[in-house]
Amino acid sequence: xxxxxxxxxxxxxxxxxxxxxxxxxxxxxxxxxxxxxxxxxxxxxxxxxxxxxxxxxxxxxxxxxxxxxxxxxxxxxxxxxxxxxxxxxxxxxxxxxxxxxxxxxxxxxxxxxxxxxxxxxxxxxxxxxxxxxxxxxxxxxxxxxxxxxxxxxxxxxxxxxxxxxxxxxxxxxxxxxxxxxxxxxxxxxxxxxxxxxxxxxxxxxxxxxxxxxxxxxxxxxxxxxxxxxxxxxxxxxxxxxxxxxxxxxxxxxxxxxxxxxxxxxxxxxxxxxxxxxxxxxxxxxxxxxxxxxxxxxxxxxxxxxxxxxxxxxxxxxxxxxxxxxxxxxxxxxxxxxxxxxxxxxxxxxxxxxxxxxxxxxxxxxxxxxxxxxxxxxxxxxxxxxxxxxxxxxxxxxxxxxxxxxxxxxxxxxxxxxxxxxxxxxxxxxxxxxxxxxxxxxxxxxxxxxxxxxxxxxxxxxxxxxxxxxxxxxxxxxxxxxxxxxxxxxxxxxxxxxxxxxxxxxxxxxxxxxxxxxxxxxxxxxxxxxxxxxxxxxxxxxxxxxxxxxxxxxxxxxxxxxxxxxxxxxxxxxxxxxxxxxxxxxxxxxxxxxxxxxxxxxxxxxxxxxxxxxxxxxxxxxxxxxxxxxxxxxxxxxxxxxxxxxxxxxxx
RNA sequence: GCUGGCGUAGCUCAGUCGGCAGAGCAGGUGAUUUGUAAUCACCAGGUCGUGGGUUCGAGUCCCACCGCCAGCUCCA
Numbered sequence: 001x002x003x004x005x006x007x008x009x010x011x012x013x014x015x016x017x018x019x020x021x022x023x024x025x026x027x028x029x030x031x032x033x034x035x036x037x038x039x040x041x042x043x044x045x046x047x048x049x050x051x052x053x054x055x056x057x058x059x060x061x062x063x064x065x066x067x068x069x070x071x072x073x074x075x076x077x078x079x080x081x082x083x084x085x086x087x088x089x090x091x092x093x094x095x096x097x098x099x100x101x102x103x104x105x106x107x108x109x110x111x112x113x114x115x116x117x118x119x120x121x122x123x124x125x126x127x128x129x130x131x132x133x134x135x136x137x138x139x140x141x142x143x144x145x146x147x148x149x150x151x152x153x154x155x156x157x158x159x160x161x162x163x164x165x166x167x168x169x170x171x172x173x174x175x176x177x178x179x180x181x182x183x184x185x186x187x188x189x190x191x192x193x194x195x196x197x198x199x200x201x202x203x204x205x206x207x208x209x210x211x212x213x214x215x216x217x218x219x220x221x222x223x224x225x226x227x228x229x230x231x232x233x234x235x236x237x238x239x240x241x242x243x244x245x246x247x248x249x250x251x252x253x254x255x256x257x258x259x260x261x262x263x264x265x266x267x268x269x270x271x272x273x274x275x276x277x278x279x280x281x282x283x284x285x286x287x288x289x290x291x292x293x294x295x296x297x298x299x300x301x302x303x304x305x306x307x308x309x310x311x312x313x314x315x316x317x318x319x320x321x322x323x324x325x326x327x328x329x330x331x332x333x334x335x336x337x338x339x340x341x342x343x344x345x346x347x348x349x350x351x352x353x354x355x356x357x358x359x360x361x362x363x364x365x366x367x368x369x370x371x372x373x374x375x376x377x378x379x380x381x382x383x384x385x386x387x388x389x390x391x392x393x394x395x396x397x398x399x400x401x402x403x404x405x406x407x408x409x410x411x412x413x414x415x416x417x418x419x420x421x422x423x424x425x426x427x428x429x430x431x432x433x434x435x436x437x438x439x440x441x442x443x444x445x446x447x448x449x450x451x452x453x454x455x456x457x458x459x460x461x462x463x464x465x466x467x468x469x470x471x472x473x474x475x476x477x478x479x480x481x482x483x484x485x486x487x488x489x490x491x492x493x494x495x496x497x498x499x500x501x502x503x504x505x506x507x508x509x510x511x512x513x514x515x516x517x518x519x520x521x522x523x524x525x526x527x528x529x530x531x532x533x534x535x536x537x538x539x540x541x542x543x544x545x546x547x548x549x550x551x552x553x554x555x556x557x558x559x560x561x562x563x564x565x566x567x568x569x570x571x572x573x574x575x576x577x578x579x580x581x582x583x584x585x586x587x588x589x590x591x592x593x594x595x596x597x598x599x600x601x602x603x604x605x606x607x608x609x610x611x612x613x614x615x616x617x618x619x620x621x622x623x624x625x626x627x628x629x630x631x632x633x634x635x636x637x638x639x640x641x642x643x644x645x646x647x648x649x650x651x
Numbered sequence: 652g653c654u655g656g657c658g659u660a661g662c663u664c665a666g667u668c669g670g671c672a673g674a675g676c677a678g679g680u681g682a683u684u685u686g687u688a689a690u691c692a693c694c695a696g697g698u699c700g701u702g703g704g705u706u707c708g709a710g711u712c713c714c715a716c717c718g719c720c721a722g723c724u725c726c727a
Binding site (some may be wrong): 124214215218219221227259378386388492525528534561562588595597599619627 | 652653654655656663677682683684686687688689690700717718719720721722723724725726727
């Protein structure tokens with residue numbers, strides 16, 4: 001017997017191996033709540049596992065019934081859609097020609113990795129497959145779960161020429177675990193579930209949207225299967241919302257906007273993944289970097305500069321030559337000595353720390369640098385500014401005593417969150433990664449460090465997930481992701497303990513006891529990479545950056561040529577106040593000039609004609625607010641200066 | 652790197668069955684002097700990614716290479 005505590009209903013005892021379907025059947029007469037929801041129940045959550053109505057329940061625990069309203073129920077729908085797609089493929093291209101790989105769910109839908117003998121799937125096939133899927137859905141097959149003995153399962157899938165499934169049974173399912181298959185009509189698939197009750201468990205909405213290569217089991221060298229992607233939601237509305245988001249993402253693509261607004265280029269003559277900052281992009285970057293430096297100095301960091309290359313021995317000591325080499329540009333030989341371009345800044349900062357003997361009194365030492373590093377990335381992974389081969393880390397290393405760890409970590413995290421908020425990001429995802437199996441450093445250090453990280457997150461009041469064993473071999477870490485305007489998450493800040501480099505470089509300080517002590521060392525970055533962060537900013541704001549970052553803050557638009565002298569007078573006054581302004585002197589109509597300024601995402605348009613000339617004013621228009629009315633030059637100047645000073649997101 | 656798709660004017664893109672290389676925008680010149688998202692006319696602009704091949708003839712078909720895009724893998 002097993003004991004199940006059904007949320008909101010009560011505690012019950014059942015036969016071992018009972019299914020959810022049977023439970024509902026048994027309880028519905030006595031429990032109105034279940035009866036009412038009977039048709040709505042898609043599955044349940046047993047502890048942390050999502051189960052369907054078909055699966056025998058063999059352990060006791062908390063059971064939460066899932067209806068379409070629960071987000072977790074999507075998991076079940078999406079999983080089934082992967083099966084329905086597989087069935088569609090088999091019906092279209094022949095049962096024995098289609099070899100199935102794996103078909104899991106994703107954040108927004110599902111995919112199935114398949115190999116279709118004698119056929120390469122293309123985008124044009126997607127509508128055809130969709131049609132077939134709809135047909136299967138309308139047939140409304142019962143979905144049936146069965147368990148097979150291992151040998152029988154292997155034979156069954158061998159007969160069906162499902163070589164990949166056979167491999168899964170042989171290598172990935174541990175002996176003794178039940179081998180389950182799900183049937184719907186003629187279609188049978190190896191699967192542990194969960195699945196919806198029938199294929200026609202409508203209403204739901206889905207769409208196939210992409211097709212791409214994927215290695216079997218994600219391993220290079222294995223055969224490449226074709227991965228067909230789908231999106232799925234219960235409601236049509238949700239699906240549309242997601243498809244709109246994709247459209248919106250396309251519009252905001254920083255590579256497109258970067259080109260249109262002349263912010264940066266990546267030139268094939270220079271090389272992939274190596275960005276050239278155009279003057280306008282350089283203004284954005286300079287504003288960010290200047291602010292970054294000021295904020296660091298304010299918080300007791302010391303700025304340093306280090307070279308772009310260093311001798312081989314340094315990278316030997318740091319361990320990079322042995323453990324990071326595949327990400328480094330190849331060695332160069334200079335006068336019989338090997339040199340490497342730096343993939344990280346840490347060894348240099350360590351050498352700066354070691355440039356003289358340190359006393360416990362001067363700790364913490366916080367060395368900060370906008371350090372440009374170069375890493376070899378395979379050509380296929382490069383992506384605009386988000387993934388490059390040369391990038392600038394907003395790097396710092398905090399070297400401190402054990403008694404300072406808690407406070408320093410808390411300060412770093414507060415600093416990071418405060419900074420990200422300043423740029424308009426409000427939602428964060430925080431991950432705490434703990435000690436992996438293979439690691440260096442003693443237990444005590446791991447404990448002190450991990451606790452410090454946890455306490456910091458809690459004191460800042462953020463929710464967080466723990467990635468158990470997900471830390472680097474050299475120390476635990478916190479990662480912070482930010483949510484952009486259309487809901488995507490981006491990795492930014494990282495705070496990482498390092499128990500490895502202090503050992504390797506024999507870093508120490510002289511303590512109160514006049515003895516040598518090993519300091520704690522913390523790597524941290526707020527933006528992660530300046531390039532990526534600016535890429536994210538561009539997409540977050542769709543190019544319409546906050547005033548203080550805008551390359552051109554105001555464009556003055558004379559209505560006719562006669563107003564150019566006055567426009568230049570306005571320009572002069574605003575420039576003297578430190579604003580980045582320009583006059584549109586072209587012989588074009590005002591409407592055209594406004595349109596072009598809008599397309600260039602210039603925050604302010606200052607229209608000047610006879611009226612403004614006579615009264616010493618400007619007519620202010622912004623993208624966000626439209627026509628804001630007439631301001632005197634001084635009024636506008638003060639308003640803009642104040643917003644810039646405050647780094648306001650307003651106009 | 653791998654799989655697939657795509658490379659035509661500065662940009663965005665058309666180019667049918669292999670038969671004289673096109674449009675819009677941007678740029679130049681001129682006209683016009685304009686009140687909150689595109690004034691008009693004219694001009695200039697091309698080794699059709701690169702190199703080979705098939706053909707009387709290649710932007711178009713074939714091969715190799717380079718680059719870009721999506722995904723895999725990896726990651727700041």
